[in-house]
Amino acid sequence: MSYQVALGFEDGVTRFITCGPSETVADASYKARINIPLDCRDGACGTCKSLCESGDYDGGDYIDDALTDAEAEAGYCLPCQMVPRSDLVVQIPTTSDVAKTTAAAHPATVTSVERLAEGAFALTVELDDRGALAFLPGQYVNVSVPGTDQVRSYSFSTGPDADHLSFLIKYAAGGAMSEYLAQRCAPGDRLDLTGPMGSFFLRESPRPLLLLAGGTGLAPVLSILESLAVAGSGDRPVHLVYGTSRDTDVVYTDLLDQYTTRLPGMTWDLVVSDPATAFPNTGYVTGLIRPEHLHGGTADIYLCGPPPMVESVRTFLDTEGLEVTHFYYEKFTPATVVGDGAAAAGADVASTTPVETPAVATPAEVAPVAVDNAAAHADPEPAEITTAPDELATAGPVATGPVTAERVSEAAPAVATREAVVIPAAPIAARPVGFRPRIPGLFRAPVTGSRGSTGPQPAIAARPVGFESRVPGVFGPGSSPGPAAEEKTSVIAARPAGYVPRPVTPQPVLSTSVPRTTSTALSLSGGERSETITSSTGVVSGEVHPGITHSDAQFDARMALELGAVELTMGRLDAARLAEFRMLAESANQYIRGDRFLDPARFTAANAQFHEYLFRCTGNEALLQAYRILEVTRVMNSVLPDARWVSEDIVPEHLEIVTAFENGDRDAARYLIRRHTEHAKATMRAALADKSVGAAS
Structure with missing residues (x-):
């Protein structure tokens, strides 16, 4: 053990x-x-x-x-x-x-800063070493505040392939980054970015998506949408519910409408909690979540926003009895004493200030949030303030207006003015008399067709050109596969044909501080679901999946994390790390012969070290902890020590994965990790079945 x-x-x-x-x-x-x-x-x-x-x-x-x-x-x-x-x-x-756990430092130059709304800025930077930074859509970096010793954390609002990187930042009066952006920021300023960080990112999957964003929690959602558009995921059903407190907080509606053209399967809704809103929907995000958005429980949910909103959505899903299979969330946590509240999605956060990590409650224990609207709308004190207004949080009724056709002619480039520096000296003026904002969701996907499709999912990615799987137990060059090496197709999504990821230039990792990360694992609903939670300064991320005894979803969760680690480490491992990776593979393999465990307990420990290795190499503590506390890892520790049979493909695949990294072959590594996951599932199913039979007898 x-x-x-x-x-x-x-x-x-x-x-x-x-x-x-x-x-x-x-x-x-x-x-x-x-x-x-x-x-x-x-x-x-x-x-x-x-x-x-x-x-x-x-x-x-x-x-x-x-x-x-x-x-x-x-x-x-x-x-x-x-x-x-x-x-x-x-x-x-x-x-x-x-300690060798480090994140990489990336010097950057400000190229533009734009005040998008009364409460939000868009900051765009150009990195000195753009090719050295690979991140996953939804992740964040720590950003230094020029002229201070303060650091803030912001999610990327651009996709991983963008040349210039942007952030959506909440304005908080008196905040270090907020006042810098409002008063002093100019193109040419120098910033230091450290990262990437965070375990909230888009997992590779063909399943429908429900995206929920509160305020500047829209930032990581924009990165996710851009990644989907670049990868050509046009037919995948995607629905976004975007909530703000006031009309003057609404940003990027044109950009969201553009995504509905790039992603034909996408629809979106906007809700504003202010009853005086000129937009059609007033209320809260939860009021616009419909059962059809969950696709019978098969949809992946990604939620980012302030803590009350996150907890309200969790409570809503439980109390409404809505089935959720894969649920990922990130919330901004307030700093103690002074601190702007959370950072990762875009609020100005004191990420260097110690954070009082909130007690974790299961969804059933979270009560609806009572909101004092007067307090939420009060002028902030001239100090580092707390998170976004709480009125985004509670589940309440939504008044919906009719959808008109006038918005069809109003689509315009979303970021055409980004190169200009636009910093109003005073808050944005009130809405003009008679102003009628455009209704969101410009192009609706057809009612029938791909959105309601329940047909078979795409098969596993084809073997990369020139790749030959080795016969189990034979590792020399030129080995050819036998009949037993051929695998059946699975339902794992493949990267679309013709998609080429951004090239990455290997760079040395500079030693920097890494935010302290803690982790928690919970068992929900009598073990039918499990939740993993990782907490860093200013940020809490979590994910909920079915329990391992009910679904293979835990193995898919591990695979999704591993595919993310591939993107962050491919081409970045030096000779010493590659040698250690191979050593770990051989260490695990020594406890298997053919399709039999020689020592299942020692294999379990060595195999855990092998799978953990890439996460350690990312320098991303939150990602590492998210892997470590997956339910599947604990179950393997309890089940496999009594197992005897193992898929004979496990041994060669360990070494083939290492070889893919040695060759810098991203596609081969991704293919092998998917294939290896299917064989790990088969091994675990057999072990669970044997354990069940043994218990019955």
């Missing part, structure tokens, strides 16, 4: 590692590229002597000169010898700068 070990360093930074059965803390730290003080590895020198604050472990063999009996009684230990028997917290006598 594997255990989680928290390594606490003298400067207050904590890093998490996973220790497999019979694995020492020092060995697991090395695999995680964390260099704790170490000289002998034999329990003879005492260099690695540390204090274990909690947990149970086997202290191993050592001499008295390295660790006395009195020290051992006081809780001191030697990580080079200790083997965990439970989760541990170990204090390491050095600072965190020895």
